[in-house]
Amino acid sequence: MDLQDFVQQEGGSEEDKIAAWNLFQQAYEFQMQGKLDEAVSYYKQSLEKFPTAEAHTFLGWTYSFRGQLSEAIEECHLAIKIDPDFGNPYNDIGAYLIEMDQLNEAISWFERATNAKRYESPAFPHMNLGRVYERKGDWDEAIMSYKQAITLNPKYLAAKQAMMRLIGLMN
Incomplete structure (x- = not known):
């Protein structure tokens, strides 16, 4: 603003x-x-x-x-x-x-953030959802959240690293 x-x-x-x-x-x-x-x-x-x-x-x-x-x-x-x-x-x-x-x-707060009409950094709540799902052991949901963060901000290095780390752990 x-x-x-x-x-x-x-x-x-x-x-x-x-x-x-x-x-x-x-x-x-x-x-x-x-x-x-x-x-x-x-x-x-x-x-x-x-x-x-x-x-x-x-x-x-x-x-x-x-x-x-x-x-x-x-x-x-x-x-x-x-x-x-x-x-x-x-x-x-x-x-x-x-x-x-x-x-x-x-989780519900991050979901509300993802639906907000006015947000300069809409990738953040997706990254944070990924963090929550990762801590809960739901790696598929975490990876999906990290992917969404990257889709919204292709330069979001932390999201890329988190996603690649999880994919590496799953293989």
């Missing part, structure tokens, strides 16, 4: 949206620098100016870096309430559930 997309969202003043966008960008920079407390603060300030699914999702991602998976999941649920078509929070909830060793629960 760029600034133009951000400003075109419904509600709020253009001034608040621009301020929220700038705070979101600063938060992301802090997050990438590992300054998680600052990132959390700036994401929250962005949300106060103009709440977006992206800011909630990225705040959740920051919480996950701090090991706060319940808070991360809560932020994803808030993101989904704002924009149920945005795929990232569905995938992220599934990823957090994997970390919590709740594999069966993760």
